[in-house]
Amino acid sequence: MLRAGSAKNRGAPAGPKVPSERPGQPGGRRDTNRKERIKALSDAALALFLLRGIEAVTIEDITTKAGVAKGSFYRYFDDKTALVESLFAPVSDAVREAFDHSSARLREARGRDEAFSSYEQIGEGLGRLILHHADVVLLYLQECRAPAEGARAPARRLADLVAEKAVEHTKLARAHGLLRDFPAEVSTMAVIGAVERILFSILSGEFKGEPLEVPGQLITLILDGLRAPDQQRPAG
Amino acid sequence: MLRAGSAKNRGAPAGPKVPSERPGQPGGRRDTNRKERIKALSDAALALFLLRGIEAVTIEDITTKAGVAKGSFYRYFDDKTALVESLFAPVSDAVREAFDHSSARLREARGRDEAFSSYEQIGEGLGRLILHHADVVLLYLQECRAPAEGARAPARRLADLVAEKAVEHTKLARAHGLLRDFPAEVSTMAVIGAVERILFSILSGEFKGEPLEVPGQLITLILDGLRAPDQQRPAG
Amino acid sequence: MLRAGSAKNRGAPAGPKVPSERPGQPGGRRDTNRKERIKALSDAALALFLLRGIEAVTIEDITTKAGVAKGSFYRYFDDKTALVESLFAPVSDAVREAFDHSSARLREARGRDEAFSSYEQIGEGLGRLILHHADVVLLYLQECRAPAEGARAPARRLADLVAEKAVEHTKLARAHGLLRDFPAEVSTMAVIGAVERILFSILSGEFKGEPLEVPGQLITLILDGLRAPDQQRPAG
Amino acid sequence: MLRAGSAKNRGAPAGPKVPSERPGQPGGRRDTNRKERIKALSDAALALFLLRGIEAVTIEDITTKAGVAKGSFYRYFDDKTALVESLFAPVSDAVREAFDHSSARLREARGRDEAFSSYEQIGEGLGRLILHHADVVLLYLQECRAPAEGARAPARRLADLVAEKAVEHTKLARAHGLLRDFPAEVSTMAVIGAVERILFSILSGEFKGEPLEVPGQLITLILDGLRAPDQQRPAG
DNA sequence: TATGAATGAGACTTCATTCAT
């Protein structure tokens, strides 16, 4: 059976196609070639997507840059949508995992400090993600508001996943008294928006300065707001 | 008189093409027809762009929906990019104006309260914008991270304009002691990101609840942060 | 009745259309305007045809250059073919006349000298033509080998007319013993080819030198050949 | 190996596009198919060009007649201009070669007879050309006076090449005392014009009679002129 | 398997012609 990762095949998990009868041992020569091809195509596609946008890149652009024949593309991916889906798959997994782990820890937390520490789970997971898949994350940021149609749909679906998981987590956090009493959707979206916009600036090279200090600044900003300290309303 | 604007004519302000001399009175039948056509094409295009993304919409889609002949499109716009440009033109103008007015008021402000009130200028300007051009704003939010290539380029250029104006304004505000001592780029982008993400949720119908309360919540959030009040660090 | 000079209307003589009921006196204000328009369109068309070839020039190119509205073109000409036909009409007439006059004189000639002088008729007629309609002649030379289809057909028809008239004239001249005993078609085409190629060089600016001496050189060439005199075969 | 040639690639010699590396052996099935396609397209195009003129023939006309898909055209040629260029390429080469060889022989000639014989080189070369590429030559004759723009440009460029080479050769011949003392441009153009016009008559079927005798008649005509022998001016 | 040739639908754009103003 084909494990097709395409729009036409939503049920199946995203990922490269596998021919029905795969010759050679897993890990053998053919399997290695196969992986190299997939990597070459994915890398080429990613670079081009960032440069010109997903929609504007043709299959031939990708295969040419990857150094393979046009027809070979279809041995590894059903179509451009499937390739995009496979690019985002590890990110989707990481997002799901990070939030789920954090939520689990939050649920088991005793006391505020322990609860707060659940956020570290998210930070760690997503931090690792950003470090290891910077380009995919940038592509996500670039295309994530697209209508859920065509080849950009996977980006949008990932955005919806992030929103859903984050809202869920926020509700849990507020149930533990960690947050102000706001509608979870509003505060969550604000945070997502702030974080993503900053991330976009960093990854796209818009920020020239030292990006290492940004996360800390961002956390302060989110937790304590923008208002200048001497104008701070009295706590409580 | 209408301004001429075309992709080949970047110097001129964006807008529909107009022959230098035309028959018929301004305000006459032809002039009316002309405006109707431009509106029909722009409206049709906007609706389709929101539904399927700018890149995926063809000229024929637009003309069919607008109820005009395919060739007529080119009497009014050089190409899809020019149409997009003309959609964003009033928004660009409004953004520029709102920030410039606010900056001017901020520069002349005496005291913090007066300075803070300069933000009202922005809020008012952009609020009006959002009310009157909701769909264009939504389109902007949807496409604003696109690479500055092809038909989506005007969206990206507008995003760059917003960022530039906002950072400039933030620096001015900090010079007046209104804000915490953060790098202006970081805090500005965070605010832009938060606001835009929320706006996207509202305009795209993601938020089900009462959107009228959102702006106030958002302002509190931005100024005072997310942290629950009883955990607030001591002021100063 | 319309006197349309168009491909669809081969029976009628070539020339500008005339509205069925023409207002105003011939020679009056309207008639003058009419002639001016026709001249403007014809001149503009001719210039463009020379620059880019008949086929490549659009109706709009012509009207724009002539400074009239596109729709006005169709008041004066049925289509581009009709305009081309009307450009060539005076040349066709002059060609017909020059050859017919010369043939008539030749038929009445007594003696060789008188017969030879009939050629002056042609030379004079065509010389005047070339002087007064240089651009049309150049256009003819440029397009005269086109298949007799589409807008270039009138050029080809003129070429066929020239060939027909010239062959007829040559046969007559040989009957008077003026020429060598060659198949009339061969010698006539050779002369036409030589004359037209030279004319093309002159009119298109290919020849830099003094064009006034060319006709004499050409006549010597045609009558006495290229061979260097000291290699001349014995006469007879 | 086939030479790559495209409109965008003017530096390279004209010819069908070829990817740098292709699968299949030279001479294998793919290579054969390739050549068949190019021939089918070229033949179809040539026939249509002769029938309707280069400008009036569309890519679809060509592919339909050749029995291939529209898109396939662009695998072999960049556009119509490139196809025309490739049609004329062998003719250009032959012209260049014939004149260059003849000029070389002329330069080395001792005595008039030997010098005169250099013309045989041209006659032979161009004769072979006409026999083997009659249709291309006819197309050349049909389109060679076109402005050097668009798809007909290659025809005009070939005409310019012929004129240049021929004038150069004539100057050489006169330096050897073979020809009358005329400006080389005038006599050369006259001869080119005569020859080409006759050739056009023959190849286009205008001449009904025996074409085999025409070349001899033409040579006599060119060398010794049209004047009836008993009117010949005294030699010398 | 890999290749790239072939296909034809479809996108963009132009333009001759008609027609309301």
Place this chain on the structure above:
DNA sequence: AATGAATGAAGTCTCATTCAT
């Protein structure tokens, strides 16, 4: 009469996808 807006057929070229080699 003059204008130029409207129309839609037609042309150019691209590209996803299939398939012979």
